[in-house]
Amino acid sequence: MHIRLAALAIVIATVLLSFNKPSKSGSDFSQLTQSCLGNKGGAAHVVAACATVIEGASATPKKQNSLLRSRGWAYCRDKQYDEAISDYTNALVLFPNHPQSTLWRAIAYYAEGDVQSAETAYEKALSLAPNSTDALFHKAKFDQDQGNTSAAIQGLEEVLDLDPSYEGAGSVLINTRYDAYGYDGFEQFLTHAEQRWPDQTWVHFSRLIYDLRFTGDHERALSASTELARLEPGLTYELFVPAMIHLRIGDEDTGIKLVSEYADRVIQRDLAELAFHKRWYRKALNWLVLGQNEEWVHRYVALAHFGRPDLATSELESFLEDTGGNGRKILLRVMRRAGTSVPREADAGSVEHLTPQLKIT
Known part of the structure; x- marks a missing residue:
């Protein structure tokens, strides 16, 4: 007999819980009830907790209904739709016109592929709770x-x-x-x-x-960004999107100004944005000796992501010009330690062989 791993895990969890079957008044029983009704933990744990509580409790029909629905939802999470449908059906035996049980059974029917039963259940759910x-x-x-x-x-x-x-x-x-x-x-x-x-x-x-x-209506796009910044204040809609739009339409002065402000505020607030790139360069503490700071990193990457590789490349060239051979060595070492493959031509001074690896092409 072939037993699915998920089902086997539930069986094992149920057996383990049954070795020391909690009393109804014990704290363990209370925790299991919370795990079941709150759907806390993995699906196998929730199913096992629900099973123990259902078997060990002389619950009222209302409580039994809640326990069955919770276990049914855990079964759905684990894609065991037959078991979920069975629990929802048993819950509906207790309360035939319960809207939530009816809806969740419809969802389980549809996930299982039973379109006709799902449609009937959806219509019933809407008739109960229009x-x-x-x-x-x-x-x-x-x-x-x-x-x-x-x-x-x-x-x-x-x-x-x-x-x-x-x-x-x-x-x-x-x-x-x-x-x-x-x-x-x-x-x-x-x-x-x-x-x-x-x-x-x-x-x-x-x-x-x-x-x-x-x-291509960039004025309306900027207006939409303003509205989004009003509803969700933050760097994305206040600076990131407007910068992208201005750079796209060729308004470089405004775009670069917004990019610089964006880079500065990313540093000030230590946001997680561009975190992947920041991890590369933070390892290169030698930059502090070279007089560099993280703002260059954010300005460079922001320009690249805004669809202006030409401006990003200019930033890269300026950094290499300011830092000379030491800056190039640091940059290449950090990139390679991060797992990025860089052609040997980059060691000889080719910026063109750096930019594809930095995702700005």
Whole structure:
């Protein structure tokens, strides 16, 4: 008999827990209950904890229902959908019209590939809780997968009517409308969304990406970045995105000014942005002796990431010119210790053989 490793782990965990079966009043039992109901820990641990509590407790139907649903969700996390469906079904025996159990069983049905049962369960969940954003969202995604675009759009719009900030709903609706109606339909809805939901980040982020990738309307992209900076203050939308846009349209003076401010503030706040590159250069403490500081690193990498390898290369050349052979040796040594393959031509003074390894081509 072949037993899946995940299932075997659950069996082992259950056996281990049963050696010292906790009493209902003990602290261990309380911890297991918390692990089960809170879905804390790995799926195998949660399933085993739930099984021990279910077997050892004379719980009320309401509590039993909660335990079954928690174990069902742990089974779903572990992709054991048959077991999850069984737990949700047993929970529904106790409370036949429980909206959450019905919805979660629909999700498990669909994950298992039983489309017909999933559709029936989704419709039942919505009949029980017509204003449930969770039910509306998952049913809309189901409709989208099944090619029922109009139903998907209607469901997603209902979600946003109830909760404009519902995670993922706005982005999914934007993409669904684009697939269904193309640029014109997309633009029409996006304009409507900007007026109706001016304080939702997904609206302005969609505008930013749309104008940068498709329309080339950089003024609107800058306006979207300003709105995003208002809603989510920080370097990304205050400096990073505006710098990228100004450099893209050829406004180098403004772009370089923003890049310099970005680099300076990254250092001041010691942010994790560009951390991979920072790790390379922080090993080269000799830079301090050479009179260099980390601002050069951030300015160089920022220019590269903003799509201006010419300006980034200029920064690199300036660094090598200022530091001479010692600077080149330090740079090459750090790159190679970091696992980057650098052609030997770079040792002889070729900047062209450095830039591809620094990801600015």
